[in-house]
């Protein structure tokens with residue numbers, strides 16, 4: 129049994145992580161902004177015998193990120209799942225800089241702070257796991273969202289090189305399209321995305337936890353996205369740019 133902290137646990141991929149980790153016997157620290165949803169989930173997981181702590185926090189604020197980093201240290205967590213995230217439904221250049229600042233805090237600064245806190249408790253102990261939810265969009269140039277995801281993929285790969293030998297494994301999960309609240313919250317209509325491109329949050333979670341257990345730095349669940357990910361990484365840059373130009377609807 130171990131203690132896992134999941135950010136963005138109220139919906140989508142984070143909710144699936146929380147439920148699956150509880151099913152596997154982990155205790156949990158649940159983080160998101162919506163306190164009522166957090167409490168409902170905590171109640172559900174306590175019913176199956178788990179110890180659950182709730183930390184309501186807005187990770188797009190420095191104060192919120194600091195509170196969660198403190199929870200990482202206080203609870204000496206075994207697994208950090210950096211999952212909370214969102215995207216702005218406009219292209220950089222048409223967005224407000226204040227909104228971009230908040231996105232940078234949520235997608236880059238907060239995961240970095242939580243990883244730093246996790247390393248503080250995991251390295252001296254000689255064990256720990258960090259799972260960063262990135263995106264297949266990390267491999268294509270698609271504005272600030274894909275830039276944030278590329279940042280976390282790159283750092284995760286380095287963390288694994290640097291700290292796996294000290295017992296701390298880091299994996300970046302790169303989902304393709306997943307049926308969650310993500311697109312609705314972003315205000316885009318994903319109805320033109322072909323059915324074969326959709327995956328479930330549960331598929332992502334099973335794939336990610338299997339790859340984390342194997343110590344892999346990168347997790348791309350499903351064969352179809354492994355192929356798409358390889359094309360995005362190894363195809364000529366001009367071809368990747370042409371696909372990226374098709375618009376953000378096809379790669380969040």
Ligand SMILES: NC(=O)c1ccc[n+]([C@@H]2O[C@H](COP(=O)([O-])OP(=O)(O)OC[C@H]3O[C@@H](n4cnc5c(N)ncnc54)[C@H](OP(=O)(O)O)[C@@H]3O)[C@@H](O)[C@H]2O)c1
Nearest residue numbers: 136138139140141160161162187212213305306308309310
């Ligand atoms: N869905 C996809 O197609 C897809 C594809 C690739 C990658 N991803 C990535 O997967 C991760 C999870 O997204 P999802 O698809 O599961 O979306 P989702 O259903 O919208 O869930 C997002 C979660 O993040 C939390 N959250 C959002 N902003 C927050 C903030 N400022 N502070 C704290 N918590 C915040 C939300 O809870 P509250 O609203 O209660 O705060 C919610 O629990 C994200 O990092 C996303 O970039 C998604």
